[in-house]
Amino acid sequence: MNLQTILHPSTDICNEPELYFHTDDIFDLYDGYFNLFYIEKHKKYTFIDSLELVLKCSGYDVLELMHDREVIRSIDLKKDMDAGSGIIEGRFAYPYTQYDKGVFWFRLRRCLGKTLRSAITYVEGFYEGRSSRMRNPVNLGLNICTYKREQYVLRNMKSLIRWMEGDRTEASNVLGIEPGFKGNNSSMTESDTPEASGHIHVFIIDNGKSLGDCKEFTDLVASTNNIEVIPNDNTGGAGGFSRGMIEAMNRREELSLTHLLMMDDDAVFDPDLFTRLYGFLSFLKKEYAMISVGGALFREDYRYIQHAAGEWFENFRIVNEHPLVDMRSYENAAATWMTGTEHERDRYGAWWCCCYPMEVITRDNLPLPLFVHHDDIQFGMKLAERNGVVFLNGINVWHQGFELSFTGVKQYYNTRNELISMKMFYPDTSLKAVKIRLIKRIIGSLICMRYGDIELIYKAVIDYMKGIQWLRDTDIEALHKEVSEIYKTIVPFKPICDLNISDRHRLELEKMAARYNEVITPDQLREYYDHKKYESGIWKMISINGWLLPAYRSTSIVTPLDSPWKPYRRRYVILYQPADRKCAVMRRDYKWLWRSIKYCIWIMIRFRLL
Structure with missing residues (x-):
């Protein structure tokens, strides 16, 4: 099963190359934030038995599988290269059982004589997890609360539908990508449609009762059965998200919902977050079935800066021990505080992106009618202390900063x-x-x-x-x-x-x-x-x-x-x-x-x- 796709920069989501890969004179190193595989979190929370890199590439002659900064396996690709096209396809196993911490990644050596500027290369693939045990059934409800932000919602739903239909985001030409390259999220299966796409139902709570006036949006919704718009009074984010929870509870049996993902209406996301979330939940151990999965917040102005990946409320203030971190750095993306599991009960997931099991969403556990602010803190801290929360790289959104307006109302x-x-x-x-x-x-x-x-x-x-x-x-x-x-x-x-x-x-x-x-x-x-x-x-x-x-x-x-x-x-x-x-x-x-x-x-x- 595809646990996370090998991603590249894209002009419409994030065009920061070093979040995806780095380069030197010889290798293209897929050690960026999005393409690292966090070992400890998968080992602790999931029952995956083995891990493979499923890869299709061209323009390279050596593949090296990496653990942290150590080469654990070097593969000569020339013998498997298609003589006519120069394309290599293959599965390459990581020694998953031998490591408990750190990160897996890979690097590719460009063919002799090819430089970064002249090479015509492409890379697509994913990390595939396997287990002898039966996977968990997973069906995601997506709970979005909005108030008169039609263009934001339209943008995000277009992106989601394109992904559901297997239409790939155009990749940035940073590595000299071949024109035929499919771009992000290719699963290299008989169908380009991601498996997770058939297990998502969107609830859009329209607090402004204005989405119906946007013809482009209504036409988009009419083209799919996966998106449902629910007009609502302006009860703020807390009231809107509560309404989405109630709708998910009412439709839980009909839609076989197992989890509900809260997400801001104006957040930019890469749809591969659904692939990663779906894969992680599918292999989740029984003892962690009630854990929440939080999403990191990146800045929309500096898309390489991670504003937060889990916070806490204490002594009248929100505690964020690692604010505004530059995630272009491998050292930051692979740091122990990012890859480890020791903070699962002293962090909460904010509602810019956070997923809960449906069992914790009950009528006697709905958020207080706070309108805005602290609804996610109160809901998340109760669950974190009891069930824990985990943050995975690539399950994140980009959002506008909070610093350029006074507190006001x-x-x-x-x-x-x-x-x-x-x-x-x-x-x-x-x-x-x-x-x-x-x-x-x-x-x-x-x-x-x-x-x-x-x-x-x-x-x-x-x-x-x-x-x-x-x-x-x-x-x-x-x-x-x-x-x-x-x-x-x-x-x-x-x-x-x-x-x-x-x-x-x-x-x-x-x-x-x-x-x-x-x-x-x-x-x-x-x-x-x-x-x-x-x-x-x-x-x-x-x-x-x-x-x-x-x-x-x-x-x-x-x-x-x-x-x-x-x-x-x-x-x-x-x-x-x-x-x-x-x-x-x-x-x-x-x-x-x-x-x-x-x-x-x-x-x-x-x-x-x-």
């Missing part, structure tokens, strides 16, 4: 839902620690004049105090409209051209917009996630970033990437969001200082954990 959900998560998983946390956290959040918003955040933090605390039953009984769509209106009234973001500001500041903003529109470097992104940006000198802290001192007449432009301490003693702040190139002009207003103090006093006196 999400501040309400972050605060309220964080309190709920702390109560669920860390009930022994001291009340004092929680109060300090809330007060710091209010002060942090005050020092950079994000007044809307202050109001939403306070409202979140008030609503949390109303209890879980209030949350269950609330019209969450109406609540979201209320929260959105509060924020828009206090912090009115507008296009630069609509701002009432000086020509000098307008010019400065235009330059900044152009700069952010060009590129935000990986180093800038790493600074965003570095806690040092929140550190400050003692004088700024004592003076509340200058609020207790006379203000300068100058204006400070602040982006989400900046330190909140940047507008020290400024009279005006222009909050600029690179994501949508909109701004809000905020003035130092002592009404908000006194309101913040009042809210902090209320928290100190009245707040309690439920």
Whole structure:
């Protein structure tokens, strides 16, 4: 059975060659992130007995099977080469039983006299797993929640249908690929249709009730029986994913569903993730039948950067020990923290891509109606502590970054839902620690004049105090409209051209917009996630970033990437969001200082954990 296809760069999914292979003067090395085979995870969780590389290639004369950096078998391909076409086809066994850790991969020596630039080569194939035991039946439900993102959903469903029909993504010509090359995902069987494609049913929960207005999308759906669109109220990601869970439960027997895969509507994916997921689940040991399979998150702007592969929630924050990792590096892709299994119970899979067995999806285990944020944390942490989670290379998505917009309306959900998560998983946390956290959040918003955040933090605390039953009984769509209106009234973001500001500041903003529109470097992104940006000198802290001192007449432009301490003693702040190139002009207003103090006093006196 095909466990994972040998992949190449493609213009419509990911065109970063070093995620797939590396080259030297002699060899093409298939040691990139997508083409490594993780031994320990397959050995521990599956009952595979043997592993073979099924390969079809041209332009090479030697194949070397590798374990880590060691050659474990060298094969002379010339004797098996078709004299007319120069094509080699064969199966090459790895000594699977002899190794328990590390990675398998392979490298191919280009024929004598051929250079990287002149060689006409192609490579296709897959890692095939076999077992003497009967495979598990696997049928995947795909649960996608969307809100007025027709083009994203259309793009992804086109990609999925092409793959289901055996249409291969056009490969990048990085290695001088022969025009007849089929591209990604060729299974080299009698049929080009992937086996997993017949075991997928898609539930698209349409929270915007707008997909039906997109004719291209409705025509696409009409051409297949595998995609089902369910109109839904705007209940946020939590409500939409819950609706998808309910639909999967209702159709479980009819569709013989064994697993449900949660996936963001705007995430880019390589359909081979379904081949890998299907193969892994087909061989899953009985004692791990309840394990979740998480997907890694890669960045859409720098597609070689892995943002996260499993996170945890602890001490009021999301813990990611390996953020923003460059996966073009073999050393990173084959690192122990990537290939090992020791973190199966201290990670959760986020809902940009995470697969659960249907047995854990029950009516008494649906997510709380949180609208957005912490729904996947709460659901995933409960399951991880009990059943574990595994992450495999190639089961991943690419997604836009989260750094180019201010928290905005999400501040309400972050605060309220964080309190709920702390109560669920860390009930022994001291009340004092929680109060300090809330007060710091209010002060942090005050020092950079994000007044809307202050109001939403306070409202979140008030609503949390109303209890879980209030949350269950609330019209969450109406609540979201209320929260959105509060924020828009206090912090009115507008296009630069609509701002009432000086020509000098307008010019400065235009330059900044152009700069952010060009590129935000990986180093800038790493600074965003570095806690040092929140550190400050003692004088700024004592003076509340200058609020207790006379203000300068100058204006400070602040982006989400900046330190909140940047507008020290400024009279005006222009909050600029690179994501949508909109701004809000905020003035130092002592009404908000006194309101913040009042809210902090209320928290100190009245707040309690439920």
